[in-house]
Amino acid sequence: MKEVEIIVGRRSIREVNEEIKAAVLSGQSVYVRETLSRHNLGVGLPASAKVRFEGSVGYYCGGLNNGAILEIERNAGWGTGEGMSDGHITINGYAGMATGASMLGGTIHIKGDSGPRCGVAMKGGTIIVEGKLGYQSGFMSHAGRIIALGGAGVSCADALWAGEVWVVGAIESLGVDTKIVEPQPEEVDSVESQLSQYGLEDSSREWQKIVSGERLWYFESREASAWLMI
Amino acid sequence: MCGIAGRILREYGQVGADLVELMGAQSHRGADSTGFAIYSDPCSVGYKVRLMGFNRKNLNVDLDEFRLTLKEHDSDLLEEPLIYETEEAHYSVRMLIREPRHLDKWIMDADQIADRIAVQSVGKSLEIIKDTGDALAVADKHQLRTIRGTHGLGHARLATESDVLPDASHPFWARPFPDVAIVHNGQITNYYTWRDRLESVGYRFLTENDSELIAVWISDQMKRGLNQKQALQKSIVEIDGVFTYMISDLNGIGFAKDRFAMKPLVTVEENNELTAATEEQAVRCVLPDALDVINYDGPSMVRIWPVNTQHLKAA
Known part of the structure; x- marks a missing residue:
């Protein structure tokens, strides 16, 4: 497929985005x-x-x-892939705060570290972080899966609901109302299968699967002390 | 949402022009007002003073009265003041003064007329220049691009906690500590608690802006014996809210970020220089060929970047 070059420089971003869209719609x-x-x-x-x-x-x-396939050669700023519903984004460097915020579907693959609140309020899809998962990532995620291969920072998965955060390596601290559970073999197979698409599978990994503690938010908790965790 | 910037040059140079570039690229973060703190060649005697007058019809009367406060403290003008005025009511003044007998006591007296003419900065090297409007408008009005120096700060303000007024713009001087200035992106939620405590021991604030507090708070902690790094670290615990701020003095620029990691800072730190801004795209306006940047995205971060004081002395 023919690849067309579009220069950004100091041009209007609206104009640049219209050119990108026109090019891809014509098959380039x-x-x-x-x-x-x-x-x-x-x-x-x-x-x-x-x-x-x-x-x-x-x-x-x-x-x-x-549904687009995007690749960023180096770093990405805040909110990359926010609200995406399908497709794939590869970030070869560092991904800034709130990458994949509120995403509904698709995959974001970060080869470096992620910034804080990666996958905040995500409602579906997958985020793979080859480096370290940033502070409070997975915060209030409703669904979807975050996979981190280089450990996680402070307040990991804080107040997540029905999402999952999978971590290999040190977790500096868990967020409010979370727990680490033993993953089922078929769940591990599912995660490794996702990673194998990037040549990242490794059956010797020791996974920590983090899910909600189910004491807060939508779990009809009647346990008053649970709210003191916040 | 405000935008902040910092720049340290490895040798004396066009720091004013660089800060205008950094702030021009961040005008969308707040075009209510823009300000700059620039460390130019230090004066061997006395202090550089920047003033803001609020009614240019009374310019001469108010300046005379201000000069009286100097004389009452064994000080006076060392050269003719430079006056920057437009058709707007307010105006700015740059002056060089002989060192008052007690700087803090003089400032206290000078502040008696702060409703008419207010001291914006005092320092051997520091000059704070700020006004309403975006970076390019303020730069043109105050000839910012021509100001040379070693380091400085910039700020674009989106007013959230106090009025849009020329004197409520950033940076703020750490009254009465010479050569200390701050720019801040965020909101301080225990502002009144700390303001009451600092006022009760004699500090004075000219605005209702929460950022003015941080500069004085840090300087007071250092006066009480903490070094700058310890003071910055303590601020993360003692000052509530969301913030990323940069504080500057003759020796360099310090930075601190709150516990919740809500406000960005991006830097390039190469060749003994610092280029820092809220947004990476602003940094790349000054350094388009820089390969990589450092993102200070995490919680509870502190950093100090020193200036090459050899060049400061040589300037």
Whole structure:
């Protein structure tokens, strides 16, 4: 498939995004160059899109993604893939705060560390972090799965509801109303199967599966002391 | 949502122009007002003073009265003041003064007329320049790009906790500690508690802005014996709210971030220089070829970046 280059520089982001969208709708892949960490690049792209971003991007890249395959060569700013419903985003470096916030589906693959509150309020989909999962990641996640291969920071999975956070390595501290449970073999197989798509499978890993403690929020807790945890 | 920036040059240079670039790229974070704290060549005698007057029709009368407060404290102007005025009611003044007998006592007297003409900064090197409007408007009005120095701070304000007024803009001077300034992105929720405590031991605040408190709070902690790093670390525990702030003095720039990690800071730290901003895209306006940045995204972070004082002395 032919790849077209689109230069960002100091141009209007609306104009750049319209060019990206027009290119992918005509069947072309896109290489977005001179990004200069600008915000809102590649927002709301359709399923046919395959877009690479040179260097680092600013806030909200790939937000509301609806099936596009995006790759960011270096770092991504805050809110990357926020609200995405389908598709795939690869971040080769560090991912800023609230990556995958409120996402509904699709996959975000972070090769470096994640910033704080990765997957905050996510409602579906998968986030894979090869490095360390940032402070309070998985905060209030409603559904979906976060997989971290390099440990996790403070307040991990704080107040999550029905999401899952899987961690290999040290967890600096667990968040409010969470617990580590022994995963079922078929669940481990499911996680390793997801990782195998990236060549990351390793059957010798010691997984820590974090789920809700179910003492707060939507669990009709009548235990007053539970609320003192907050 | 405000935008902040910091810049340290490895040698004396165009720090004003760089800060204008950094703040121009962050105007969307708050165009209510913009301000700069710049450390230019230190004066060998006396202090540099920046004033803001609120009614230019009374400029001469108010300046005369201000000058009287200097004379009452064995001080006076060392050169003709530079006056920056437009068609707006307020105006700014830059002056060089002989060292008052007691700086803190003079400031206390000078503040008696702060409703008409208010001291914005005092320092051997520090000058705080701030006004309503976005970065480019303020830079043009005050000829910011021509100001050379070693380091400085910038701030774009989206007013949330107090009025949009020229004097409520950042940076704030740590009254009465010379050469200390702050820029802050966030909200302090125990502001009145700390303001009451600091006022009860003699400190004075000219605005209702919560950021003014942090500069004085840190300086007071250092006066009580903490080093700068200890004071920054203590602020994370004692000051409630969400914040990322940068505090500057003659020796460099310090930074602290709250326990909840809500406000960003991105830096490039290469070649004995610092370029810091709320947003990476602002940093890349100054350093488009920088390969990588450092994201200070985590909770409870503290960092101090020293300035090369050899160059400061040589300037």
